[in-house]
Amino acid sequence: MQRRCVYSLPVPNSPDIHDETLPVLNRNAVNNQLLFGADSMATVYDNFVQGMKKAGGPDVQIFGYREETKTGHAPADIKHVTYGEFHDRFRNLSRGLRGLGMRPGDNIGLFSGNVFEWVLVEFATYYQGYVSVAIHETVSRAHSEYIMNLTGVTTVFATIACAKKLMEMRDRIPKVKNIVLMQVPHQSMVDKLIERGFQVFKLADVEAYGQQTPDGKFKQPTYDDVATIVFTSGTTDMPKGVVLTHGNIISSIAGTKFMMENKDLTQLSVKDCSVSIIPMSHILGRLVMHLMLAVGCKTVFPRTMPEQLLEDLSAIKPTVIIGVPKFINRVQDKTMHAIKGKGGLAGSIFRHAVKAKLRNIKLGNSSHWLWDHVIFRPLSETLGGRVRLIISGSSSISHEAMAFLKCTFSCDVNEGYGLTETCGPASSTTHDDTSTGCVGTPYPPNMVKLVSVKELGYTVYDKPYPRGEILVRGANVFRGYYRQPELTAEV
Numbered sequence: 001m002q003r004r005c006v007y008s009l010p011v012p013n014s015p016d017i018h019d020e021t022l023p024v025l026n027r028n029a030v031n032n033q034l035l036f037g038a039d040s041m042a043t044v045y046d047n048f049v050q051g052m053k054k055a056g057g058p059d060v061q062i063f064g065y066r067e068e069t070k071t072g073h074a075p076a077d078i079k080h081v082t083y084g085e086f087h088d089r090f091r092n093l094s095r096g097l098r099g100l101g102m103r104p105g106d107n108i109g110l111f112s113g114n115v116f117e118w119v120l121v122e123f124a125t126y127y128q129g130y131v132s133v134a135i136h137e138t139v140s141r142a143h144s145e146y147i148m149n150l151t152g153v154t155t156v157f158a159t160i161a162c163a164k165k166l167m168e169m170r171d172r173i174p175k176v177k178n179i180v181l182m183q184v185p186h187q188s189m190v191d192k193l194i195e196r197g198f199q200v201f202k203l204a205d206v207e208a209y210g211q212q213t214p215d216g217k218f219k220q221p222t223y224d225d226v227a228t229i230v231f232t233s234g235t236t237d238m239p240k241g242v243v244l245t246h247g248n249i250i251s252s253i254a255g256t257k258f259m260m261e262n263k264d265l266t267q268l269s270v271k272d273c274s275v276s277i278i279p280m281s282h283i284l285g286r287l288v289m290h291l292m293l294a295v296g297c298k299t300v301f302p303r304t305m306p307e308q309l310l311e312d313l314s315a316i317k318p319t320v321i322i323g324v325p326k327f328i329n330r331v332q333d334k335t336m337h338a339i340k341g342k343g344g345l346a347g348s349i350f351r352h353a354v355k356a357k358l359r360n361i362k363l364g365n366s367s368h369w370l371w372d373h374v375i376f377r378p379l380s381e382t383l384g385g386r387v388r389l390i391i392s393g394s395s396s397i398s399h400e401a402m403a404f405l406k407c408t409f410s411c412d413v414n415e416g417y418g419l420t421e422t423c424g425p426a427s428s429t430t431h432d433d434t435s436t437g438c439v440g441t442p443y444p445p446n447m448v449k450l451v452s453v454k455e456l457g458y459t460v461y462d463k464p465y466p467r468g469e470i471l472v473r474g475a476n477v478f479r480g481y482y483r484q485p486e487l488t489a490e491v
Helices: 043-053 083-098 116-127 141-151 160-172 187-195 203-211 246-263 283-295 306-316 325-340 346-360 370-384 399-409 485-490
Strands: 006-008 025-028 061-066 077-082 107-112 131-138 155-158 180-182 199-202 224-231 241-245 273-275 298-301 319-321 389-392 412-419 426-427 448-449 469-474
Touching: 025 077, 025 283, 025 426, 043 061, 043 083, 043 116, 043 246, 061 116, 061 306, 077 083, 077 370, 083 116, 083 319, 107 116, 107 141, 107 160, 116 131, 131 141, 141 160, 141 224, 141 241, 155 160, 155 412, 160 180, 160 187, 180 187, 187 199, 199 203, 203 306, 224 246, 241 246, 246 283, 246 426, 273 306, 273 319, 283 426, 306 325, 306 370, 319 325, 319 412, 325 346, 325 370, 325 389, 325 399, 346 399, 346 426, 370 399, 399 412, 426 448
Parallel strands: 061 298, 107 131, 107 155, 131 224, 155 180, 180 199, 273 298, 319 389, 389 412
Antiparallel strands: 006 025, 025 448, 061 077, 224 241, 412 426, 448 469
């Protein structure tokens, strides 16, 4: 018999308001209180320092990356970075930024895909109170120009590919003066950027300058200081800049750790390894990275070409994967294609194995004595053979994909609901939830309620379940939209 999951607790003494549900809290909320963060942790830097201590000190490896190789060449070995090495480098880079005229509170652009240098720059901004402005490499030219002009960034860190785009935009981004190249460039590239009127610096040179520069009188940021501006996708209009503080990020990290401690989520440790797939320009990509730092779990960056990803995962052998449904569907399609290639009997056996495994899962047992050895364990090698937690973000995952993941990898699969404005998740499914099409319990930092939207035909009185607009309140909720007070007032 499938177990019934308790998702939330009502907020005590809440007034009964027409066309609204009662607000609810995380099902394990202590004394019916929202979680604001840890007493000893005020900033993202504090989270890093505590994570380093918990993991075992500065010599523990915390990042890895695989350098790009030319088509047809054998992939490079994975390079590893320790807490101590990372700490020294981002502190040097942070101090070096002062040589470029940066001051606490200044916005600094980050124009890149998912590379290790991204987190290096990100932490350099956190360390002395700068504000990172994220621009993903696939963002349209119009949106990129809009983001840089709205935020007034004068310094932009960029990969080689993104620096080429900056050259093309030069006349429309007049405030940008400095480009710091995150990868080693050819001199011809540097010369072209200079010809377009930019001052050009190499990442290593800024680090070297900072190594000779003391911290000086700069103060560490506080819980309430702005950490980053994250722009929404802007599918129907120009993107909105979501202003997130150190406190927003810390409360989201604390919420995840709280759910791990209550055994609602898989507990992670220094023995685990995650892989960076979700774009670091999205808050979920960065929040996952902060969580891994907090618990001592290594994060490895695969190469950036999509067709190389599965090959890299097989080499990295992650235990934790946070992906989007598009990635999950790619893994599923490749697996099913291989099964179909073996003929009709193989497909029939696979379907029978899935049904048998799902019966076990509904009873709380994620394994099967026969089919794991015969069918699923060989298939799990697609992702390295060690995966024990998969989290799906961005959009809902289909029932078929959920069943495929749980059966093939014999692991926990979580999904949730969240926004950039909630600094990642506002709710998440839990260990004991075997259903699909559900987003679980409210995250510990926030409370949630529904409000009827009658013009769209949604009311909190609908059957079998209430429907309406989701309202979220808590320490993880953003400060406002950057330079858009009218939009901020609406929320």
